Amino acid sequence: MHCTINQGRLRVLELYSGIGGCAAAMRDSAEVVSAVDIDCDALDVYRANFPHPTLRRTLESLPIAFFRHANADLWWMSPPCQPYTQRGRHRDLDDPRAQSFKVILQHLAHVRPRYVALENVAGFLNSRAHHLLREVLDRAGYAVNERFLCPTELGAINRRPRFYLVAALGELRDWPHFRVMSQHISNLLDAAPSPATFVEEVWYERYRSVLHVVSTEAVDQTRCFASSYGKYVVGSGSYLATRDGIRRFTPVEILRQLGFNNGFRLPRELPLRRGWALVGNSLSVHAVRSVLAAIPELSVLGGES
Numbered sequence: 066m067h068c069t070i071n072q073g074r075l076r077v078l079e080l081y082s083g084i085g086g087c088a089a090a091m092r093d094s095a096e097v098v099s100a101v102d103i104d105c106d107a108l109d110v111y112r113a114n115f116p117h118p119t120l121r122r123t124l125e126s127l128p129i130a131f132f133r134h135a136n137a138d139l140w141w142m143s144p145p146c147q148p149y150t151q152r153g154r155h156r157d158l159d160d161p162r163a164q165s166f167k168v169i170l171q172h173l174a175h176v177r178p179r180y181v182a183l184e185n186v187a188g189f190l191n192s193r194a195h196h197l198l199r200e201v202l203d204r205a206g207y208a209v210n211e212r213f214l215c216p217t218e219l220g221a222i223n224r225r226p227r228f229y230l231v232a233a234l235g236e237l238r239d240w241p242h243f244r245v246m247s248q249h250i251s252n253l254l255d256a257a258p259s260p261a262t263f264v265e266e267v268w269y270e271r272y273r274s275v276l277h278v279v280s281t282e283a284v285d286q287t288r289c290f291a292s293s294y295g296k297y298v299v300g301s302g303s304y305l306a307t308r309d310g311i312r313r314f315t316p317v318e319i320l321r322q323l324g325f326n327n328g329f330r331l332p333r334e335l336p337l338r339r340g341w342a343l344v345g346n347s348l349s350v351h352a353v354r355s356v357l358a359a360i361p362e363l364s365v366l367g368g369e370s
């Protein structure tokens with residue numbers, strides 16, 4: 066069955082929507098017809114920032130009729146990355162967290178939206194999940210562009226190397242030469258960060274050799290913030306040296322580094338740890354804008370930072 070061509074703005078299904086990194090990247094350039102996620106806190110954040118319809122369900126429990134009735138032009142997906150991460154057990158399609166992706170691919174083969182886009186960790190490339198996705202897309206006649214991209218290549222301050230795929234039943238544009246307006250750490254900081262973000266002196270002395278610390282003066286890049294930031298010491302993101310001591314970045318400061326706009330809000334009652342977990346799971350808005358600009362109707366995204 067061929068998809069119907071919608072008039073006006075692209076209709077988007079934001080699958081694994083989380084806090085809405087894709088919606089933040091598209092702003093008003095497209096219409097999100099449904100944002101689906103299983104996490105209540107993530108959807109609370111989503112609803113606090115976007116007017117789009119949301120659905121709290123496991124994606125594998127949604128019948129194909131849901132996907133058909135959504136009549137979306139673009140299916141955006143950022144499925145759980147644990148089955149493909151270096152730190153994980155590399156269970157790939159055997160990991161229960163990949164189950165929803167397998168079900169979506171079955172629906173994709175039948176519904177055939179005009180565009181498909183996906184973000185995941187580098188380890189996704191050449192995984193069995195990746196092969197399955199390519200098999201489905203190739204058999205259905207999609208043109209496919211794939212790339213690795215770190216937002217620092219676009220001029221952003223925060224490292225977040227990821228694999229991206231865009232597929233079309235039609236033509237795709239070349240990736241644009243997209244530049245992020247120069248970012249300086251001091252412009253991205255909260256005026257009054259929570260005291261709970263500061264680490265104790267003894268703790269810092271114990272771990273200083275393994276921490277990545279940036280200063281407010283420096284123009285250093287910050288490391289990729291993982292959902293374990295605030296929980297694990299090493300490899301989960303950078304720390305900040307201030308006049309008052311060493312501290313972690315607040316979730317909102319991380320969002321700004323990812324390219325979310327200044328108006329993006331986290332609910333006041335959201336615990337700090339949950340905030341870190343949600344933003345660590347999210348996306349580089351800069352990178353997603355530049356990736357989605359390969360879709361002709363979204364090429365405007367490639368023109369701004």
Ligand SMILES: C[S@@+](CC[C@H](N)C(=O)[O-])C[C@H]1O[C@@H](n2cnc3c(N)ncnc32)[C@H](O)[C@@H]1O
Binds near residue numbers: 102125343348
């Ligand atoms: C890598 S994160 C994507 C985050 C999102 N792109 C954002 O901007 O915040 C994966 C998301 O998928 C959700 N998720 C995981 N398994 C799911 C499933 N089976 N059905 C629906 N959502 C699921 C998680 O709650 C999480 O928010």
